[in-house]
Amino acid sequence: MTDTSAIAPGLKKDVLLKIRDLKIEGFTGETWVPIIKGVDLTLHRGEVMGLIGESGAGKSTIGAAAMGYARDGTRISDGSIEFDGIELTTSTEGEKRALRGARIAYVAQSAAASFNPSHKLIDQYTEAPLQYRIQKRLEAQEDAIELYERLRLPNPGEIGFRYPHQVSGGQLQRAMTAMAMSCRPDLIIFDEPTTALDVTTQIEVLAAIRDIVDQFNTAAIYITHDLAVVAQMADTIKVLLKGEEVEEASTEVMLKSPKEDYTKSLWAVRSFERPQKPRPENATPLISVQNVDASYTGGDKVLDDVSFDIYEGMTVAVVGESGSGKSTTARCITGLLPPSSGQILFKGEPLPPKYTDRSKDQLRQSQMIYQMADTALNPKVRISEIIGRPAQFYSGLKGTALKSRVDELLDLIELEPSKYYDRFPPELSGGQKQRIGIARALAAEPTFIICDEVTSALDQLVAEGILRLLDRLQKELNLAYMFITHDLATVRAIADEVVVMQHGKVVEQGPKTEMFKPPHHPYTDLLLSSVPEMDPNWLTTLLEERGVDNVGEAADV
Amino acid sequence: MGDIASLIFKRLGYGLITLLVISIIIFFMVELLPGDIAQAVLGQGATEENLAALREEMGLNKPAVVRYLEWLSGAVVGNFGESIVTGERVSSVITERFINTLFLAAYAAVIAVPFAITLGVIVALLRNTVFDRVANVLTLTSISSPEFFLGYILILYLSVKAQMFPAIASLSADMTFLELLHRTFLPALTLVLVVTAHMMRMTRAAIINLLASPYIEMARLKGTPPWKVIVKHALPNAWAPIINVVALNLAYLITGVVLVEVVFVYPGIGQSLVDAVSKRDFPVVQACCLIFAATFILLNLAADVGAILTNPRLRHPK
Incomplete structure (x- = not known):
């Protein structure tokens, strides 16, 4: 065409x-x-x-x-x-x-x-x-x-x-x-x-x-x-x-x-890329997922022997198609879904499988940012309360101390406190809502944040702004990220290490530079080659290479 | 389908447990009512000896738990004991009356349910027009007027003035079915007026709620005419809430008819209940309450199953 x-x-x-x-x-x-x-x-x-x-x-x-x-x-x-x-x-x-x-x-x-x-x-x-x-x-x-x-x-x-x-x-x-x-x-x-x-x-x-x-x-x-x-x-x-x-x-x-x-x-949107960091030497991983199996009530195994480590201050991207178990892994780490076998270690110490059994300090360490900021923020609650509540809950802040903490957090996410303090989520744009989501996660003073497709509902320019913000926060606060995404451009921009998941299993993992260089696991290869490129002949060429009957579900490896 | 069968059995099981709990509540609530049954039966002039003898005879001296178990084991096989007032078996007194109530409820339901749903679909189609507003106001008026008031209005206009229907819905054994329908028309109409608004408004709300769905927009963009968008694309997905409201109203038709029965002197179970309460005829009161409870539970169960059966995801598993 x-x-x-x-x-x-x-x-x-x-x-x-x-x-x-x-x-x-x-x-x-x-x-x-x-x-x-x-x-x-x-x-x-x-x-x-x-x-x-x-x-x-x-x-x-x-x-x-x-x-x-x-x-x-x-x-x-x-x-x-x-x-x-x-x-x-x-x-x-x-x-x-x-x-x-x-x-x-x-x-x-x-x-x-x-x-x-x-x-x-x-x-x-x-x-x-x-x-x-x-x-x-x-x-x-x-x-x-x-x-x-x-x-x-x-x-x-x-x-x-x-x-x-x-x-x-x-x-x-x-x-x-x-x-x-x-x-x-x-x-x-x-x-x-x-x-x-x-x-x-x-x-x-x-x-x-x-x-x-x-x-x-x-x-x-x-x-x-x-x-x-x-x-x-x-x-x-x-x-x-x-x-x-x-x-x-x-x-x-x-x-x-x-x-x-x-x-x-x-056209220039995909320009942001930050240098890859190596793993710190002789360190215990901040989060270590060890041989985790999980299933939803009565169902088949959704996770099968999933293991990977996340070190302090690093970004691990977890990629795969929908249904590959990325978000389920996040649920296991946060304790929302206790694994049926295997364990999650935090700085070498096993975390109780259920979040109700975890201490406040264990809970504060890992926070989440969600894909749909629209639904993840209560539309009837003021920004100050959305951000203030975790600060109050985890740090026991009150009165002026709480207010100055909220102001500080709003400053961190580059929203002017005096303007946004009393507003409600529906008054904000998509990118601003996602920033509030980030501030809410930061309010608990975590060391580790799970970002579940945080940019996929956003426009490219706005998404880029969020990625830059996350990168800056990581440097300033030494945060570790688990970045769940299906967008490989995002992975290229922000990840240090990559974990590829398919059908609830980890098929390949390693540092980003290695992962983007052949030889790949066949599934990684399929994922990588499926990302559309700006070249108008990309699809034609790809179809010629793979054969028309060999794309998508037919190309299951 | 095996899933659905097991689900129905599970719900039935829950229903039985609920009924058991209710039976306990009913029995002991009646126990708590002030007054002495023996005294009530024999009147003020009874001697202590007579009272004691009657208490012994009726088993009133046994502990409450024992009497509950005896009552329950009888109730399970349909034996609710004897009426204190007449000495007749409660089941034979109630059965006929319960059938009369069921008949009246069915009569009203056969008119009200299709009428309410059709009207609901029409007002959804003509939403925010004059017709919609008028239908809303009329049905709201009818639901907010007390039933006895509606009943008397109907009697005044359709019976006294127009002389189309009898004001008293008494029954006799030699009536033809048509006569029966004619004679019970006014109480049935009163009930229709009472329950229609609720069902109609739920149908309207459930359909309008779906009109923002992408598949409704898709249907419109396929050139589907508006009535077909509502009937073919929205209604099949709106059944679950509608069925729930229909079931609630059906239950009301059976358990809430006391006033209508009194107004039209209709020999239904509601009348029995009122009579029994005023005469302290506890076995009848207990039996009526238990039947009402069972009706509620069964209809709610039917609503649950109906809602499940109209969900294509459950009807056609992957």
């Missing part, structure tokens, strides 16, 4: 979607504020356009607007949206509905949440064709099975008759792409279709989407915040910032010579 010559020149001229001076407003509870401030967009038949930008840039809102759809709490206030000669802003609901599913289809970010849990996949597939009387049920089912096969889903004849929860995330995302294709639409909106997936799964979905869009010459708007992904998928790229267009150019031009400073800053 990056090869623009593949699109016939005649088709290229044919404009499918023309958005002019689009303005969308959102309701804040009191007033309507502008979200999209006058965006133009022209999409030709068979063209794939990538929309990129940070969260809040208005990518998804524009994607929905291309279907004439305004999400609850938003309204299209001005501008025109012309789809194949039909003006959507003045069309009736009925006219717009007739286009949706039939001529413009939508693929959502989380297929797991966007499939109705109560209906079989194939019944959800056939809904639109039946609704528009394009096909009879059986025909539509046969068609679905054919598309499932083209999208390389396993057991295409049978998989559609399962319920969404019986199918894996990557398969669901492909089934959703098939569903979008059911009426052979002219345009598909892909709204971050691979963001929720593991890197290894992402590849198969990317390859499948690219193939199917090529085969049917469907035009697409591909929304993502991942530049490397959009480089694989799009013919042209449009960069958005806070509801306004920054610039638009063909993928190749955009990657090689972006004009605007903002675009350049996006």
